[in-house]
Amino acid sequence: MHLRGAMRIKPIIRLLFIGAMLCISGFAMSQPPTGPQVVSPKVHADKKVTFSYRAPNAKEVILDGQFPPGKVPMVKDSQGIWSVTVGPIKPDIYPYSFRVDGVNVMDPANVDFFPNERFKGSLLDVPGDQPLIHAVRDIPHGAVSYALYPSIEGSTGSVVIYTPPGYDKNKSTKYPVFYLISGTTDTEETFFKVGRTNFILDNLIAEGKAKPMIVVMPYGNPAARIAEQKGLPKPTDLMSRDGDDAVNRAKMFETDLVSKVIPYVEKNYRTLNNRENRAIGGFSRGGGQTLRSAFGNMDKFAWICCYSAYLSTPEMEKTFKHVYENPAKTNKDLKLFWIGVGNEDFLYQDAVKFIDFLKEKKVKHTSLITPGGHTWMNVKTYVTETAQLLFK
């Protein structure tokens, strides 16, 4: 198809010509774009942010972001591009999406996305005047690896593993390990891509505030993965009202963690293999799993970090009496038992109840109540706080 000199012809021919011209410069695309390129989001110097989304046929497009003012209607221009400017927005990284005629979609112009099984969102990064603790700074960086490991029931599991700066060079050094678990519908990528755990650790290590450590981020729902690999319908996590069902899935996670993930990590990485050098933490469902896995394996973990989660008093009484029946022993065994929650989190009251329960039972713990809700902005704060406390 020779299309040189076709510039005056119809739009489709013009598009083909552009394609051809790009090829002439040895430059071609996986998929041709439709229409002029929308740039979104645009963070301005004053920290206002303009979002744009092309949807000429939509009746309504709403910006749906985890930053004030929350949901904001966007306005369509003559080219069918919807826009809105909000802010100034406090520097941080925030999930957002566009709600198009009632359906939330990602920002197609933004490569920063929120890895998730259930919804699709994008990430707004508002940089600070000084680099924030999760920013990419000019310091030594660790690496993030995607690995597969032999999991339970003959399945293959996925895990993302952070190794600190210097790991590849210091070939005789062994490292402590922080097992870090994300929430419902999150994937093994979420603590990396949304939590920016690797950058937070890089920066804290560079500042001498955290010990170099390996961070292991497993996928939190082996029950679903196993069902999928066996060709069975996935268990409907989200609608489970049966306490036992959720407890069973958590048990499956714990079995996978203790009998498969930990041995895999200890076989393939240079790790210190004792409870003093194993921490476990997690957000939301991952926080619940953290508590259950830690309490069920006190011989394995000496550091517990619970972000935006709790266990109910009935479950503590049913399954984890040993944790509080001899508080002196627990307090000696656990080098850290840390709980963080936002005071606008929908489970704030339950988390407070859990903290009160621990207080009453004289189980030593540290709690941090922050502003905000059940968000990854708070998770980043909690990772930053706890990483400075581990293995010291």
Place this chain on the structure above:
Amino acid sequence: MHLRGAMRIKPIIRLLFIGAMLCISGFAMSQPPTGPQVVSPKVHADKKVTFSYRAPNAKEVILDGQFPPGKVPMVKDSQGIWSVTVGPIKPDIYPYSFRVDGVNVMDPANVDFFPNERFKGSLLDVPGDQPLIHAVRDIPHGAVSYALYPSIEGSTGSVVIYTPPGYDKNKSTKYPVFYLISGTTDTEETFFKVGRTNFILDNLIAEGKAKPMIVVMPYGNPAARIAEQKGLPKPTDLMSRDGDDAVNRAKMFETDLVSKVIPYVEKNYRTLNNRENRAIGGFSRGGGQTLRSAFGNMDKFAWICCYSAYLSTPEMEKTFKHVYENPAKTNKDLKLFWIGVGNEDFLYQDAVKFIDFLKEKKVKHTSLITPGGHTWMNVKTYVTETAQLLFK
């Protein structure tokens, strides 16, 4: 907020109750779902596939997939869920999206996405009756690392690196390196997430068909990244008709590759550091960059793999005369010069012209013409073919 026993009340209270119930089981979510969970895509035993998308207010939803029949209208049910069943589809991994009132969106129910700066798509995985060369098999797996490296102009570059099975154990072994570059709007993740390069290599190595090698996948557009890190507007790649502009951007890529990426890799990984042990390949814009980088650095690479790309005769005559003026030398120096293209690719004719040019100039090369177009299905075929030829 105590909501037990609120099951009979309004839907929003019901949703809050479900949230609370999930919390009671120590199980909470990053973001509550809206409505019943849609499962999509559903691959049936006969390899037909059902796609579903909830959009109660949309006027039109079309399945837009890189498999027959291409664009297909979906049909809305009484719950506002649009569906269609297509196929049987030949086993492979295909990009697709839903075109909702004229705008393409990802499938929110599908965690497999297409990493890209410009559009958002999902990936349909139709497994074979026997595992395909890109499937996850029960064999030793390599690892995929996300790393940062100090790039040109004081910027920080991103690169994804595959290390083969055994890399961590065989601490005295050094490996050859395949530098593999994706296309316009692709990211450094695309050869991993869409190309499944790591699984293809795992499987070929397990079968004894490929030499264990490191694969380095850099981001293909440092010019854009540098502009972004400096707070400048990104160069509008897609509309560039200026040959020089594209050549300059390719030069910037080449400088980054040769002066920053390669030294970073050779410093941090156990590599064989000579031209006989360095291969370079790429798809689309990455193929053009492959040719320019290889021809401009014949002392660095002895293996060239060009997927769905070419250089024009004028550019060859202007810049790369040395490649064809002494064909005997080139043919001795290059251990492999491989070009693959689909016969339905929009740049097929130009690729054929390039192959004919090489033939005429007596530059030895291998070419593979496959059915299909400018797709990642073809790229996976080309990676599979060439990985078996490298470093032998």
